[in-house]
Amino acid sequence: QVTLEESGGGSVQTGGSLRLSCKLSGRTNSLYGLAWFRQASGKEREFVAAIRWIGTLTYNEDPRFAISKDIAAKAAYLQMNNLKPEDTAIYYCAVQEGQWHWNYREVDVYSFWGQGTQVTVSS
Numbered sequence: 001q002v003t004l005e006e007s008g009g010g011s012v013q014t015g016g017s018l019r020l021s022c023k024l025s026g027r028t029n030s031l032y033g034l035a036w037f038r039q040a041s042g043k044e045r046e047f048v049a050a051i052r053w054i055g056t057l058t059y060n061e062d063p064r065f066a067i068s069k070d071i072a073a074k075a076a077y078l079q080m081n082n083l084k085p086e087d088t089a090i091y092y093c094a095v096q097e098g099q100w101h102w103n104y105r106e107v108d109v110y111s112f113w114g115q116g117t118q119v120t121v122s123s
Helices: none
Strands: 002-007 010-013 018-026 031-039 046-052 058-060 065-070 075-080 089-097 117-122
Touching: 002 089, 018 031, 018 089, 018 117, 031 065, 031 075, 046 065, 046 075, 058 065, 075 089
Parallel strands: 010 117
Antiparallel strands: 002 018, 018 075, 031 046, 031 089, 046 058, 065 075, 089 117
């Protein structure tokens, strides 16, 4: 069992920045990857970025965003710059266990999810 808790969301104006945090607890020694997803109101949950828990590889959909991790702290982060109103959503972190899944953009390969943190970008 892995528990994830997101924080760092809030309201910013267009062009602003936020740094989201994902704090992990529980059985983290079986993790292979962590990802950030987001879900806007009325839309499906979509992939934002992923990072291998072992190693340095990252996978990112948008160059304005950067994913990172601190294994010792059992935490991961999503730095978001130059935010736009269309980035408004609830942001979730999630983890892969057992093996790395190359279909990392799909929600089904993630075993545990956080409750999410709201990001609102106003124009």
